[in-house]
Amino acid sequence: MGFQITGDPAADKVLDDSAFALLAGMMLDQQYPMEHAFRGPAKVLDRLGTVEPEAIAAADPEEFAAMASTPPAIHRFPGSMAARLQELARIVEDTYGGDASRLWTEAADGKDLLKRVMALPGFGKQKAQIFVALLAKQLGVRPEGWEAVVGDYALEGHRSVADVVDAESLQKVRDFKKAAKAKKATTTATTTTATNAPGADGGTAPTAG
Template identity: 65%
Template sequence: MASPIPQIRIAQDETADRVLSEDPFALLVGMLLDQQYPMEHAFRGPAKVLERFGTLDPERIASAEPEAFADLCAMPPAVHRYGRSMAGRIQALAAVVRDEYHGRAETIWTEAADGADLLTRLRALPGFGDQKARIFAALVGKQLGVRPAGWQEAIGPYAEDGSYRSVADVVDEASLQKVREFKQAAKASAKAARAAKG
């Protein structure tokens, strides 16, 4: 009997969350879009692309005509505050998944040798810096059960059980609010530290 597909609930929208749960590339795109934009809206982006473009196949997205794909991403409601520029990043990400992972996004994490290798693979993706790579590694570890050797040591605080630091910890509306509060507190603390120095 096949094991049930883990249910992602980051977008807080039934259709968008189903897309994230069923399509690994969608989850990767949601993480890409999670910057300068509320996280639940970022993770609704892949469902919008699917609805408008008809597929989330990395091969098809990578080879789409850039202007037309940008128009599709910027169409209200846009996939992101910066819909046109993010469209280019989505296409760049799709090209890497197509060319380096045979179009199968999940192999980025399911075939990683260990935690350090997983981070190396994620950091190499377009639009993924060190922090985003750690958060996504924590997400697949906590919500998909993908925990290669040295997983927690490589990722650091984002891998801590019971924490509400990032999107990796969002499983319902209450946890989304806790993560939002954590981020607001971290921003306020950083602002106060800057002011104290200045």
């Protein structure tokens, strides 16, 4: 069974067939619905004819950005993401000989894998943890210590794209993210209120007089 992230079998097959496409989809998963982000590589394939990092890196930046921006665009911020995608392609080409799978097949352990992913453009720690969890849960790539470096993303449940295997699980991940966002907003509002309360700076609250 291959990936079932995008809701589009053809787009999912692109992820199955290309390690770089999978990596690119994860990179695009930012401020954009995850299923649409992971359809991005299929759009590149349709328009450029390939998702090979060598070709993407060598493409004219203006032409590539225009291609990425053509409706339906690869992202809500197609210009900046096109530039980032080309940067990612150059790094994979220069560092891993154009074979994105070497990123994980040659990692010494989970800690090394996380470090390698975090070195890529567009991958902060959280996104890198999710990608390592995705590799482990859906591709069986489980270097020693992977659970420790990804934290809660290693657990069973529906926390991230690593747990998406069909339409039902996609909805559960959406619900989890929505609840987490609401909880964070409530916590932030409570903290702000407490900080702005009289006497919150450690002094004495003003009294009527």
